[in-house]
Amino acid sequence: MSTKKPFITEFVLVGKNNSINLPSSVASSLKIKEGTRLLIVADVSKMNFVAYPIIKEERMLAEVKVRMLDKPGALGEIATELGKMSINIQTTVIPPGTTGIADAYFIVDCTGSKISLSEVEERLKRLSSAVEVKVNPLE
Structure with missing residues (x-):
């Protein structure tokens, strides 16, 4: 019985114009093909970044940016409100x-x-934990 490895580790080189070519093993495992959008989140304080593939297909995807109070329950309040609106969280990054x-x-x-x-x-802006909110469609 073959099992997929949970992690693939490969070195890549940054090329001309800061381009990066994904290894084919990574691209095929994550179903990344030409035209796939990647969300890059850079943590400047740690000098690293993470890339998340956004596979759109026939879905209505949006990017939500929330500046929120850093306190217990803040993330839960936001996630609960999104759930009440029948919105499913695909990816979350909170430095x-x-x-x-x-x-x-x-x-x-x-x-x-x-x-x-x-x-x-507007509904997210009304939450007690939210300081600033911006929602944009992913096209």
């Missing part, structure tokens, strides 16, 4: 906050929601 404020980045699937992105933004 550590240092000033009592944290920046959260979400890629969400709004396919099952009947609520406009502007209404999603």
